[in-house]
Amino acid sequence: MTGTMTDRNLDQTLVMLDEAIDPDERGDLREAEALAARIGLPFDPLDEFHVDVDLFRTIPIETMIRYEFLPMASDGEVLKVVMADPSDVVGLNELELALARPLDVTVSPRKRIADIIEKSESTQRVLDEATEGFSMQIVQEDQDGEGVLSIDRITADQSPIIR
Template sequence: MAVINGKVAAQPLEPETVEQARERVARERREAEAFAARYGLEFVDLTRFRIENDLFRRIPFELMLRYGFIPEEQLDGRISVVMADPSDVLKIDEMEMLLGQPIEAKVGVRSAIEEILQKSESAQRVLDEASEDFRIQLVQEDEEGEEVLSIDRISADTSPIIKLVDSTMFNAIQRRASDIHIETRDTEVIIKYRIDGVLYQAMEPIDKRHHQTIISRLKVMSELDIAEKRIPQDGRFKLRLKGRTIDFRVSIMPSVHGEDCVIRILDKESMSEEFKNLRLDILGFDEETLRKLRKFIREPYGMVLVTGPTG
């Protein structure tokens, strides 16, 4: 304990370790589950929560931040929201008045709600701003030959096309997308994300006149031939986000209306962390299927095929 001018100086807080963070998250979850059980409310696991963009855009972000809730789903005549403390009746009444409809409140972990609000607001805000000019961030390479991607860099970039492409990738990573699809149509360009095997439209359609500039930007990033438009091309590039390196595999294919593009996102470091403790018995198989699977795996010959949609 340090004493300065006769006063006890405040000690700097020690940074939270990974183990401490896990214990804190587990404790917060137990408290939230107990709270939900006490009030007879549904507990929502927010670890893989995905916000509906249309619903998110309809509600002022300041309102979500002030009352600490996430809109979950628009139901028939009411809206489902996730909150840390739905027991405050006055707060619920105010929210219902401001939203103009009854609320079905559910319980979530406070820190998870705050994190989702921060990520969703910042990422979607930048994406919306980037798309306004088009009805729509690779940056300079560093000394290691990798690109550094962040909200600050995207916001600071003055090129609309660069801002669009990079913010699209940033938002895809935030939403845990496995692929980005850029589809060319007769009068417009559609950008979609593949999340959990399902394609979702990422933003409003972009005017067709910006199509070639977007594709050219991706070709430059992937070191492909920007002049070649008649044959398929495959390339790759890397970005660094929050200290981890993410690989992007780019496939460009000519189509009737122009060149289409599919970008596969390979976040290997994140997957390694998520799957570190992955075991067969936590994948949701019933006992009989699990028994058969273990039996087949132990066979000295043959193979076990794992099939399904990519992403």
């Protein structure tokens, strides 16, 4: 029958997909999934992770590297994160203290967390370097034409404002 996927075809497809994954990554995925099952936490393979830039900027990258975690979402009080090893209770407690809020933890593969942190860090570095030379300017028109005032010049001016 054409167009119908049999159990055998499905099994073959899953095997092909599994073989397409790097063996080290496959082991990391299985290890993280087993850890999640063992400690009773959800598992996220991070197949479709999208960086929340604003949330990322609130946490030092060094903290993410040290505790092997990524911030996923925040409801204001609780921070949802994915971690490589939340079974490290001391590390988890230190992280909650460092971030000054409770965590909602999901287990994810260590290598994928590290890859996302690395990509995010390098992207942020490029953006910082690109915007480093930018300075805001305000244009003020006078009788003779235009004069340019910089923000630095305006803030340095200590003249009182008279209304």
